[in-house]
């Protein structure tokens with residue numbers, strides 16, 4: 028109990044807040060430099076080839092120059108004109124048939140950027156040809172098929188790494204580090220939202236990469252929000268809390284009329300509860316109905332870590348320490364509604380040290396993803412041994428959960 032009378036309570040509250048602030052400052056000690064990814068500078072360049080020269084391939088190409096050890100040698104697309112246009116924009120890159128590309132001894136890694144329905148076939152062909160694979164998500168559209176691909180890679184001593192590369196982002200790594208350091212005590216619960224807004228109402232027909240490649244809106248909406256997006260937060264969770272134990276889900280198509288003509292849209296809403304073998308429980312929501320919301324909140328016994336942009340690799344991480352004062356203050360609507368009162372009672376949390384590392388150009392970007400970082404991490408595993416962060420096993424864990432949640436409505 029606090030001291031009696033108004034002034035006694037105010038003094039006690041002030042003391043609590045001061046202690047919270049001091050504790051908070053201690054917890055804000057800078058995060059250490061992230062472990063280097065990508066091969067050491069002395070190692071030989073690694074030849075890579077891209078299969079699927081669509082929208083996202085342009086973003087991969089833009090990120091590759093930051094990783095000089097990755098040599099993009101050849102590309103293939105079932106649409107010849109697309110492959111030729113992509114090669115034309117990227118000097119030194121040749122167009123090849125899939126067979127020629129898979130037989131090329133100078134290519135070690137196949138980067139599978141085809142549409143989800145083609146992922147499994149291209150990955151299987153590449154593994155059969157003795158190539159390591161970096162695949163966009165989802166690894167496959169079927170749980171058994173995803174398991175077979177991982178088993179095939181293992182049997183042939185090849186790597187099958189998978190998106191999302193956002194597990195390597197500064198934001199994800201800072202959160203992982205803060206959790207491991209015990210900044211919020213024992214983690215019990217995660218609330219994760221991946222609402223991407225009602226895309227079908229946002230003229231997606233007009234969206235294109237900076238190079239003019241159209242966004243494949245029909246395929247995206249037909250595949251559905253869960254298969255496209257659940258992996259982002261689940262990937263983060265697996266690097267923070269380890270293997271998934273169980274999933275229960277609910278998936279629906281809330282708006283069946285998205286203008287796709289004869290093609291049926293995939294689920295546009297799902298919610299799932301996921302338990303991890305480490306004891307953490309998460310609730311994950313995905314939609315292309317609710318307005319944009321990418322909050323990822325990790326709740327521990329002593330506080331909460333959160334961010335609001337999982338597609339921005341340098342998004343700040345916030346730390347909110349729980350205390351008697353903050354928890355009680357949170358219950359007062361008047362405090363929640365006024366910025367000054369929120370700040371006074373420490374409800375905003377404190378910003379991590381990530382933010383100053385982002386340049387202004389990076390900060391104002393809508394998305395900030397280093398698409399090539401996942402390939403570089405695979406190249407690091409090849410050069411130095413060990414597994415890529417999003418290894419076949421981890422990606423399979425995520426893929427199983429994603430496919431199960433997606434199918435939970437039928």
Ligand SMILES: NC(=O)c1ccc[n+]([C@@H]2O[C@H](COP(=O)([O-])OP(=O)(O)OC[C@H]3O[C@@H](n4cnc5c(N)ncnc54)[C@H](O)[C@@H]3O)[C@@H](O)[C@H]2O)c1
Pocket residue numbers: 078079080081082083084103104105106109140141142143145149163164165241242243246255
């Ligand atoms: N669109 C995005 O914003 C985005 C972001 C991150 C990841 N991704 C993922 O990247 C992948 C590709 O997405 P995209 O937006 O570039 O799609 P896209 O439709 O623009 O491009 C895919 C390309 O793959 C080619 N292709 C498909 N099957 C093929 C096959 N069997 N053999 C050869 N070529 C084939 C198509 O002709 C097309 O050019 C998807 O898995 C998607 O989930 C997309």
